[in-house]
Amino acid sequence: SNILFMCNSCGNEFVKWSGQCPACHEWNTLVEVGNFTKLSKAKSRSARPAIYSVTPREAIKNDSGKSFNTNIVELDRVLGTGLTPGGVYLIAGQPGIGKSTLLTQLAITLNTPLLYICSEENVGQVATRINRLTTKDTRHINLLNTSSTEDILKATNSLKPELVIVDSIQSIATEGNPTTAGSPSQIRDCASLLIQTAKESNIPMIIVGHVTKEGTIAGPKLLEHMVDTVLDLTGDRQHELRLLRGIKNRFGPTDETGIFRMTNGGLEEIADPSKFLLEGRLKSTPGSVLALVMEGTRPMTAEIQALVVESAIPVPRRIAKGINSNRLQLICAILTKHLKLPLGTKDVFVNITGGLTVNEPGVDLAIALAIISSVKDKALPDSSICFGELGLLGEIRSVSFQEKRLKEAKKLGYKHIYNPSTHPHLKKIIKNK
Numbered sequence: 001s002n003i004l005f006m007c008n009s010c011g012n013e014f015v016k017w018s019g020q021c022p023a024c025h026e027w028n029t030l031v032e033v034g035n036f037t038k039l040s041k042a043k044s045r046s047a048r049p050a051i052y053s054v055t056p057r058e059a060i061k062n063d064s065g066k067s068f069n070t071n072i073v074e075l076d077r078v079l080g081t082g083l084t085p086g087g088v089y090l091i092a093g094q095p096g097i098g099k100s101t102l103l104t105q106l107a108i109t110l111n112t113p114l115l116y117i118c119s120e121e122n123v124g125q126v127a128t129r130i131n132r133l134t135t136k137d138t139r140h141i142n143l144l145n146t147s148s149t150e151d152i153l154k155a156t157n158s159l160k161p162e163l164v165i166v167d168s169i170q171s172i173a174t175e176g177n178p179t180t181a182g183s184p185s186q187i188r189d190c191a192s193l194l195i196q197t198a199k200e201s202n203i204p205m206i207i208v209g210h211v212t213k214e215g216t217i218a219g220p221k222l223l224e225h226m227v228d229t230v231l232d233l234t235g236d237r238q239h240e241l242r243l244l245r246g247i248k249n250r251f252g253p254t255d256e257t258g259i260f261r262m263t264n265g266g267l268e269e270i271a272d273p274s275k276f277l278l279e280g281r282l283k284s285t286p287g288s289v290l291a292l293v294m295e296g297t298r299p300m301t302a303e304i305q306a307l308v309v310e311s312a313i314p315v316p317r318r319i320a321k322g323i324n325s326n327r328l329q330l331i332c333a334i335l336t337k338h339l340k341l342p343l344g345t346k347d348v349f350v351n352i353t354g355g356l357t358v359n360e361p362g363v364d365l366a367i368a369l370a371i372i373s374s375v376k377d378k379a380l381p382d383s384s385i386c387f388g389e390l391g392l393l394g395e396i397r398s399v400s401f402q403e404k405r406l407k408e409a410k411k412l413g414y415k416h417i418y419n420p421s422t423h424p425h426l427k428k429i430i431k432n433k
């Protein structure tokens with residue numbers, strides 16, 4: 001048969017459909033794309049002459065200009081080296097999370113000729129956003145509303161801007177591919193054309209890619225392998241907090257996080273995330289525990305809240321917000337076994353305030369202490385903070401950046417710092433209480 005399937009995750013093509021991708025082993029990522037991708041590939045291959053000449057290293061060095069900072073501190077922190085000529089950057093995130101806002105702010109701040117492709121919005125909508133964000137002169141921003149990749153390439157080559165922003169990859173298409181915009185093969189073909197132009201013209205390009213919570217829209221995963229740098233903008237739409245994480249970075253570090261808050265005036269940089277996260281906190285309240293967590297290489301203070309109540313249903317609930325729910329199950333089991341905490345008939349709710357999500361094990365101890373505190377209806381001593389991973393035996397294990405966390409806790413003036421070196425086992429903390 002002629003039907004071809006393509007994996008949303010790795011971009012490999014298959015003649016047969018299967019539930020799990022044979023190449024990257026992801027589940028439910030194979031999508032029917034038809035047999036035209038092969039044709040369009042063959043066409044573009046024959047159209048392009050082979051190049052056999054080798055460019056001397058010196059020439060490459062002189063040709064590629066210098067990296068430049070974006071002037072947005074939190075963005076530069078994640079990029080490490082600023083924007084590199086010819087570099088292709090993907091900004092991924094859920095629709096409406098603030099990708100376009102961030103890039104519009106970048107376009108305003110850069111104050112250098114650039115091309116902003118708005119394929120989802122018309123020029124008027126983007127202009128309105130620009131005017132909402134600044135009163136400055138923004139004539140350096142060239143807006144182009146098109147869904148044609150060929151138009152984007154033409155505009156790039158004739159305008160020769162310092163930067164091209166494509167918002168978004170899901171809404172553009174190339175003539176060589178008959179599928180609709182947003183299909184995996186379309187995304188792959190458009191991205192390779194953009195990347196090729198970026199490399200040839202030495203102009204950096206930022207590509208916006210939407211993902212859903214389930215990661216079901218084709219694109220960002222497929223693109224990760226093709227672009228130089230992948231930044232992920234995350235956040236909870238009900239909260240102001242936005243985190244920009246580096247996932248892949250050919251030019252700099254991948255463990256940095258930029259921290260912003262979404263306001264009416266756009267994304268505002270947060271210099272002191274701990275202060276922001278603890279706004280409005282009730283002190284000395286049972287069920288509330290402070291944790292020193294790491295976001296990239298930055299230590300910050302987060303409030304973990306737990307609420308433990310008698311359950312009205314046969315199988316009590318374990319509901320987590322901001323932490324992995326499997327992790328919560330496990331911590332409840334550890335507390336039941338090693339501290340004989342009566343959680344078997346109780347609902348346990350755990351939440352990190354401020355809309356923060358923490359995926360590192362250093363938050364375990366805080367979750368455990370918050371649950372204990374709620375069960376016993378007893379607050380932790382004033383001026384206390386904690387960090388540590390919980391082992392299955394109730395032991396408190398050391399975590400990454402331990403020294404850095406300890407230093408930060410002392411700097412912030414906390415008197416009681418529960419951590420793996422002072423409290424190697426949960427039982428030790430409870431005895432002391």
Ligand SMILES: [Zn+2]
Pocket residue numbers: 007008009010011012021022023024025026029
């Ligand atoms: Zn795959």
